[in-house]
Amino acid sequence: MNKSLHLVPPAEPGLSRYASLAQALRARVIAGEWSPGSALPAESQLATEHGVALGTMRRALELLAEQGFIERIHGKGTFVRQGLSGATMLRFFRFDSGTGEVPVSRILQRSRVNAPAAVSRVLGIGTGEPVLRLHRLRLMGGQPRLFEELWLPLDLFEPLAEDDLSAWDDLLYPMFARRVQVHVHRALDDIGFAQLSATQARHLGLPAGHPCAQVQRSAYDLTGRCVELRITRGDAHAFHYTVNIT
């Protein structure tokens, strides 16, 4: 790519130079110029490349780091952030046996279906578009603890629709990155309260109608596209979360 393309900050109206610089860099990251986990050029080089002072470039990079796009490591370099690890659901639950270990996963069901209206709305695809639907059980200390329902847009996840299920990992996000190059960059978790249906209850070894905490997650990639809808349910009594108010 021609370096002169980046030379002059656009000087957007009402936008400071470092802010538009950050926008430009974000665009280069999203365009895939540097892949997740790899290093950006050195600050000083980026600065001359874009024709600004070092301090201004540092300010722009600071902004991107705050927003979670990049990660800066003293002495090593600046890196495009890797996706989420996937072990993030446990923050909401505490089980007796749960001493920090990653839960074992068991896929109960996998099928191609046409997205119901509610699902397609969240995923940002047309109603009836094909999606991959999964039912998944997560066990800790041998006990079934969480019941999950996943919806994945098929255009991204096609290779995972027919493969050998025993090859699937316990953590999905690293596997998504490896197998279909989908990097989950951020997620929104909607917490609510509900009661277990008969089937859900059976899988969790609880009575039907038992109170459950319900986490509806929508996960997004770097470009802002929603790449996963997941509904997780677990015993309400095991739910626990701490919020810091400032």
Next chain:
Amino acid sequence: MNKSLHLVPPAEPGLSRYASLAQALRARVIAGEWSPGSALPAESQLATEHGVALGTMRRALELLAEQGFIERIHGKGTFVRQGLSGATMLRFFRFDSGTGEVPVSRILQRSRVNAPAAVSRVLGIGTGEPVLRLHRLRLMGGQPRLFEELWLPLDLFEPLAEDDLSAWDDLLYPMFARRVQVHVHRALDDIGFAQLSATQARHLGLPAGHPCAQVQRSAYDLTGRCVELRITRGDAHAFHYTVNIT
């Protein structure tokens, strides 16, 4: 106070100059040199006062702003942050009638008691120390929605132990600041699910044993002292919260 006291940054071992500057300023804020809501001296003055370059002082102030100690307003000045507003409990509940308005409060009970062990542990006082205990109902659109149990250390809240209850505001934190100079600076909310006791249920117009969301809040002032323990309960079906994962 003698300005020369602030002249040289201590150059703590393994601490950058702006970081120890921030510590020094934090100490001055906590010591009450500038009261909540009032303005600090100008950046440039603070810089010369502490004998550092303007940029370094700005970096230190940035740090304090991130931590929520101060607030900077372009063109106006730098201010010691006011306490929390107190309307923070609604973030966890959505009621049909709840269109953003502040809930009306009704104090059901007020008494001086000796702190039970669990309470004194959270408040950081000796077991059996006197505390003020309140039961409080919060109503929206005329309907009782939340039942609250508050524990306040009596040494700070003595003036509120005997006054006219009808003079109490719907929002407590601004009243605490005005009446007893207690500024709630941050809080930790612990969320869980439980079931309503008979009395709680009666006040909320729900059947005993009804599932409820339970928020245990510990609130802290600028110095880090815990100044309030509050347990709020409301219908679990009205509970709702969104977490941003990054």
Next chain:
DNA sequence: GAACTCCAGTCCTATAGAGGACTAGAGTTC
């Protein structure tokens, strides 16, 4: 081979200075 030293590359800290942007109040004009 293990430990040490050195070194190039990276991000981080600190300084100094000039000008811009925003706020609020005082003064002026009509």
Next chain:
DNA sequence: GAACTCTAGTCCTCTATAGGACTGGAGTTC
């Protein structure tokens, strides 16, 4: 009196430069 202009005070942006701190690998020593 309402609208406008001016001005002092504040925080914010951008530049330029020098040196420090940290990482990781190459070379050296024993």
